[in-house]
Amino acid sequence: MSQHKKSQNFLSKLKTNPKKRFSEDSVFRTIVALIACNIFIILGLIIFKITQGSWLSIQTYGINFLWGTTWQPFPSNPNTPPIFGALPLIWGTLITSAIALLLGVPISLGIALALSEFAPKNFNYVISFFVELLAAIPSVIYGLWGILVLIPFLQNDIYPHLQAVLGFLPFFQGTIRGSSVLTGGIVLAIMIIPTVSAISRDVFAAVPNSQREAIIALGATRWEKARIVMSYGRSGVVGAIMLGLGRAVGETMAITMVIGNSFNMFTSLFEPGSTLASIVANEFTEASSPPVYISALMEVGLILFALAIVVNASARLIIWRSTRKIKEVEMF
Secondary structure: OHHHHHHHHHHHHHHHOHHHHHHHHHHHHHHHHHHHHHHHHHHHHHHHHHHHHHHHHHHHHOOHHHHOOOEEOOOOOOOOOOEEOOHHHHHHHHHHHHHHHHHHHHHHHHHHHHHHHHOOHHHHHHHHHHHHHHHHOOHHHHHHHHHHHHHHHHHHHHHHHHHHHHOOOHHHOOOOOOOOHHHHHHHHHHHHHHHHHHHHHHHHHOOOHHHHHHHHHOOOOHHHHHHHHHHHOHHHHHHHHHHHHHHHHHOOHHHHHHOEOOOOOOOOOOOOEOOHHHHHHHHHHHOOOOHHHHHHHHHHHHHHHHHHHHHHHHHHHHHHHHHHHHHHHHHO
């Protein structure tokens, strides 16, 4: 009772003194706005610092840094200046990410569709728990599992048969190696499954039940209903895939441990390679001199940062548009 009286007294004071209420609300809004602005300050500082660190490389190599295929911090001829080009790194990042999407997205969509449309609720909770558990596993654990389990298995039991079937394609020719671009893509595919499946499941679950009931009333089968649900949430699924792509592009430790870390413009998926993230992880601690070496690695980080920002911003925009569209349909 006393607590109720205190609340009534507080409210009566606010009513009798609206200026105080306005002042307190203004202070609270100001504090919250300042806290929210911190994210822009942090992001701006990161961009400034990376750009500042890479400026020497930008001045030295210009746009040729993006097209160069040579990475020589210490040339054999001491009179030759260091040469840096990031094209093989960009190539490796794009190919491993493409493999991850090609292998991981169908599995992720299958999981999301099963959980939202077919699985019983009790089974749904169990599978959702294990899917989310995959997302909580540290990257280094995926890397260790890749080295100790996946690489020997793929090199001895899978890749020879794969080459026997698809060896007529240039991507599947050459000497078979366990630590390769294809292995890196497979590990990334496993790592993006939790992200893509969880977001896709939420997108499918957001489809109004009225739409499902209307589909069933028309005599559609469960599979036909699932197909319509997938088409209804298409843009949200694209956003989920883009977020998975962002995870694949920025992954560092696991890909570093399984890709082989060879700087080359590979033509076969069985060859080792490098990515933008892996070369920074491998060489940054050794890049003490010359100064342009550190600057080149910083420019690699700048490229990676730009890719991650573009991919994630695009994904968030697509998901936002999808959820807004679904809410508009629910209103009608």
